[in-house]
Structure formats: structure tokens, C-alpha cells
Amino acid sequence: MTAARVSAPTEPEPESTAAPAGSAAGGAQAAGGMWSLRWRGVSMRVHRRTAWVCAWCLAFAGVLLVVSLCTGAYAVAPAQVARALFFGTGDRLAVFFVTQERLPQALLALLVGCALGVSGAVFQNLSRNPLASPDVIGFNSGAATGAIAVLVVGGSSAQVAVGAIGGGLATAAVVFLLASRGGLHGVRLVLIGLGVTAMLGSVNSYLLTRSTLHNAQNAHIWLIGTLSGRSWGAVQVMAVALAVLLPVSVVMGRRLRMLEMGDDLARGLGVGVGRSRLVLTVLGVGLCAVAVASAGPVPFVALAAPQIAMLVARSPGVSLMAAGASGALLLSAAHLVSNQVLHLFARLQWVDDSQQDSQLPVGVTTAVLGGVYLAWVLFRRRRTTV
Numbered sequence: 447m448t449a450a451r452v453s454a455p456t457e458p459e460p461e462s463t464a465a466p467a468g469s470a471a472g473g474a475q476a477a478g479g480m481w482s483l484r485w486r487g488v489s490m491r492v493h494r495r496t497a498w499v500c501a502w503c504l505a506f507a508g509v510l511l512v513v514s515l516c517t518g519a520y521a522v523a524p525a526q527v528a529r530a531l532f533f534g535t536g537d538r539l540a541v542f543f544v545t546q547e548r549l550p551q552a553l554l555a556l557l558v559g560c561a562l563g564v565s566g567a568v569f570q571n572l573s574r575n576p577l578a579s580p581d582v583i584g585f586n587s588g589a590a591t592g593a594i595a596v597l598v599v600g601g602s603s604a605q606v607a608v609g610a611i612g613g614g615l616a617t618a619a620v621v622f623l624l625a626s627r628g629g630l631h632g633v634r635l636v637l638i639g640l641g642v643t644a645m646l647g648s649v650n651s652y653l654l655t656r657s658t659l660h661n662a663q664n665a666h667i668w669l670i671g672t673l674s675g676r677s678w679g680a681v682q683v684m685a686v687a688l689a690v691l692l693p694v695s696v697v698m699g700r701r702l703r704m705l706e707m708g709d710d711l712a713r714g715l716g717v718g719v720g721r722s723r724l725v726l727t728v729l730g731v732g733l734c735a736v737a738v739a740s741a742g743p744v745p746f747v748a749l750a751a752p753q754i755a756m757l758v759a760r761s762p763g764v765s766l767m768a769a770g771a772s773g774a775l776l777l778s779a780a781h782l783v784s785n786q787v788l789h790l791f792a793r794l795q796w797v798d799d800s801q802q803d804s805q806l807p808v809g810v811t812t813a814v815l816g817g818v819y820l821a822w823v824l825f826r827r828r829r830t831t832v
Contacts, residue, residue, distance in 0.1 A: 496759040496768045503755075503771035510778040511552045515544055518785055550681050551673045554740060555781040555808070556774045557684040558673075559747055561737040563755070563773020564695055566748030567764045568730035571706050572723060573635045579749035580614075580734040583639025586745075587646040588617020589731075589738040590669060594650055597665045598657030607683060607739040614735035617642060618727055671744035671809020673781055680740045687736040692770070695729045699766050702726055706763060744809050746816020747773050747780075780811040787811070 515527045522530070522540045529536040530544040566579040580586045592613020596605045621642055625635040650669065654662045701722040704712040712719050734748060751773035752764040759768055784806040 496755075496761055496765045499755060499759045499768050500771040503768075503775040507556055507771075507775045507778045510775070510782050511556065514552045514778070514782045514785060515548050517782075518543065518548065546677075550678050551676050552778070552781065553681050554673055554676050554684060555777045557681065557688055558737045558741045558744065559751070559773040559775070559777030560692075560770040561684070561688060561733040561773070562744065562748040562777070563751035563769040563771070564692065564766050565730045565733040565737070566773070567752040567755075567766050567769035568695065568702065568726055568733075569748075570752050571702050571764055572726060572730075574706060575633065575636060576753050577636050577749070578639070579746075579752075580730065581743065581745050581748055582643075583635055584617050584621055584642035584646060585614050585639075585731055585734050586738055586743040586748075587643045587650070589614035589735040590743045591646050591649055591653070592616070592735075593739055594653050594665050594669070597668065598653050598661050600661060603679060603683070603739075607736060610739035611732060611735040614731045614738070615728070617646070618731045622727060667807065668742040670807040671742040671812065672805075672807040673741055673784075674805045674807065676740070684736060684740045687732070691729055691732050691736075695726075695733070695766055698722070698726055698729065702766075703763065742809060744777065745813045746819065747776050747812055750816060750819045751776055777808065777812070780808050780815065784808045784811045 512524070512527070515531075516522050516524055520539060520543050522537075522544060526536050526540045527544055530541040531549070534541060534545070562580070565585075569578045569580060569583065569585075570576055572578070589610040590613070592609035592611070593606045595613070596609035601609065621635065621639050625638045654665055657665065701712075701717050704715050704717045705719065705722060705726075712722075737744070752769040754776070755768035755772040756764050758772075759765065761768075787806050
């Protein structure tokens with residue numbers, strides 16, 4: 447079982463002085479740029495730089511979480527935040543804003559970002575294409591269609607989650623069925639996914655026209671991608687989904703790397719190609735579907751997080767855990783920016799003062815940043831091709 451990308455580092459690193467692993471209780475042994483870990487008969491090899499990337503991403507995400515708890519329309523001092531979190535005492539407004547408003551949204555940003563990052567890494571590895579993320583190849587749109595079909599009839603949060611998962615799985619089945627004729631190719635998968643995304647966008651627009659004004663307004667805001675108004679219930683659903691899907695994804699990471707080398711070589715190494723691809727597809731769709739059900743179809747996080755993690759870790763492939771940590775950091779940063787941008791615009795007199803306490807949907811921030819990132823990726827691919 448591997449928890450990170452098993453690959454040789456681009457630059458040699460000095461040997462670690464960690465104790466050798468020889469006991470059943472556990473241990474670690476360093477070889478070049480790898481850490482070999484053993485615990486009760488289970489062994490894994492961890493790329494050292496990838497592990498540090500995960501640690502630093504999570505540390506920075508934790509800092510952003512604390513900052514988001516302190517800032518906003520009602521500023522709260524760090525000491526008051528600590529008292530509200532650990533003791534539930536202090537100013538009543540501070541306790542309410544910290545524990546009931548800001549903390550659920552900040553935690554949800556971490557969880558949703560992690561799910562989107564891992565989902566993007568799964569599909570980019572399966573297709574061997576850096577553009578094959580759930581929001582580009584239509585899986586987010588399919589999950590959104592299933593969720594909107596429930597939202598427009600006034601369904602509950604649990605029903606929205608079921609609808610999102612069902613819509614995502616159905617869309618994945620259609621896209622892979624069309625793209626896998628004659629072998630799965632990354633470019634074909636992206637093109638078919640773009641076509642399916644356009645079709646589902648029309649379906650979503652039609653569903654909105656058939657709903658009541660109240661339901662249509664709620665669905666339209668949700669379609670942009672937002673964490674505003676999310677409560678502890680959404681955090682619990684997202685946490686349970688990650689607790690189930692993330693460990694299985696990590697266990698399947700070894701087969702995913704073998705599939706990345708090609709179907710023929712994977713079969714030669716004893717991997718069941720069809721079954722492994724099916725399981726990984728279900729895991730990737732499940733992760734993006736629960737993320738969409740919790741925060742809406744937040745764009746570009748699943749596209750950018752795996753590639754950013756790969757570049758920072760200097761690894762030749764995408765690590766699932768590094769992509770998840772990078773996604774958590776990206777969405778946490780976007781959430782903090784979304785909370786502060788209208789207040790800043792009001793101070794610059796770019797918007798009315800009445801809007802300074804409003805929260806910009808996080809999907810708007812990620813779309814702006816993701817558009818810049820997509821242009822950069824296309825420029826790099828063009829320069830490499832030329």
C-alpha cells in the first residue's frame with residue numbers, strides 16, 4: 447500500500463538517519479529520496495519531498511483557517527477565537543460567529559478542496575492528461591444536474607447528495623463509454639467531456655425554468671459554487687464521505703500508477719485493468735459528487751491542485767495525497783479571499799457600502815484564478831509541442 451507517489455526524485459537528497467524498519471511495531475528507513483515505512487506487517491514507501499509538500503500545504507491551510515475565523519464583517523481577536531473554540535465563553539456574538547458561521551465553512555473548504563484535489567488526480571492519472579479533471583470532462587456538471595433536479599422540487603440535503611452522486615455516476619458512465627471505444631485516449635476523453643458539459647448546461651438551464659422562483663434562486667447561487675450558509679450538517683456528511691473514500695483511493699494508488707504506464711504493461715504486472723479502472727472511476731466520481739453536493743460545482747480546483755502539487759514536489763507523476771493537500775489549501779485560500787474581497791472593494795468605493803458585509807461565492811474566485819491557470823497550462827503545452 448502506498449500513500450504517495452513512488453518515483454525517483456529529480457535531485458538526489460542526503461540519506462536520512464531514521465531507524466531501520468525491522469520490528470512489527472513499526473519503523474522507517476530512508477533510501478535516497480524515499481521513506482520506507484512499516485507497521486504491523488503493512489509497508490509503504492513515501493516520496494520524501496511529497497510528504498513535505500503535504501505537511502506544508504496542511505500547515506498553511508491551518509493558518510488560513512485561523513485567519514478566516516478572525517476576519518469578516520464582525521472581527522474577532524485571536525484570544526476570543528481561542529476562548530470560543532475551546533471553552534465556548536466570551537462575547538456571545540463572537541462565540542456565534544466563530545462556532546456556528548465561520549468554523550463550519552472553513553472546515554468544509556478544507557474537506558471539499560481535498561476531495562476535489564484527489565478526484566482530479568485520479569482522472570488525470572487514468573487519462574494521462576493534465577486537463578482531464580471532473581469539472582472539464584463533465585462529471586461535476588452531471589453531479590450538478592442530479593442535484594438541481596432534487597433542488598427544484600425542494601428536496602432535503604440528503605436527497606441533494608444522493609442526486610449529485612447519481613448524476614455524477616451516470617455522466618461518468620456515458621463519457622467513458624463514448625471515450626473508450628478503441629482504447630481510452632486522454633484527448634478524446636477531454637473533447638467528449640466538453641461536449642457532455644455543454645449539453646448538461648442546457649439541461650440545467652431548462653430545469654431552472656421549470657422550478658419556482660425561490661428554488662431557482664437557491665439553485666442558481668448553488669450552481670456558482672458557494673460555502674455561504676453551510677452548517678455542521680454539511681461538514682459531517684463531507685467528513686464521513688472522505689473517511690470512506692479517501693483510504694480506499696490511497697490503497698488503489700499503486701494500481702493507478704501501473705495503469706498510468708499503459709494497459710498492456712499493467713496487465714503484465716498482474717493488474718486487472720477493467721476492474722481497477724472501474725473502481726477508480728467510481729471513487730473519483732464519488733469524491734467529486736459529494737463535494738458538489740456540499741458546495742456546488744466549484745470550478746478549477748480539481749484541475750489545478752494535482753498539477754501544482756506535482757510541480758512543487760518535483761515528481762514525474764501526480765500523488766493523490768499531495769493533490770488532496772494542495773486542493774485543501776487552494777480552496778481555503780479562495781474562501782478567505784471571497785470573504786474579504788467585497789469589503790476591500792467597498793473601502794475602495796468600487797461597490798456600494800451596503801455590499802461590504804456580503805460574501806462573494808467561492809466559485810467566482812476559483813474561476814478567476816483557474817482561468818489564469820488554464821491559460822498557463824495551454825501555453826506550456828503549446829511551447830512543449832512546438
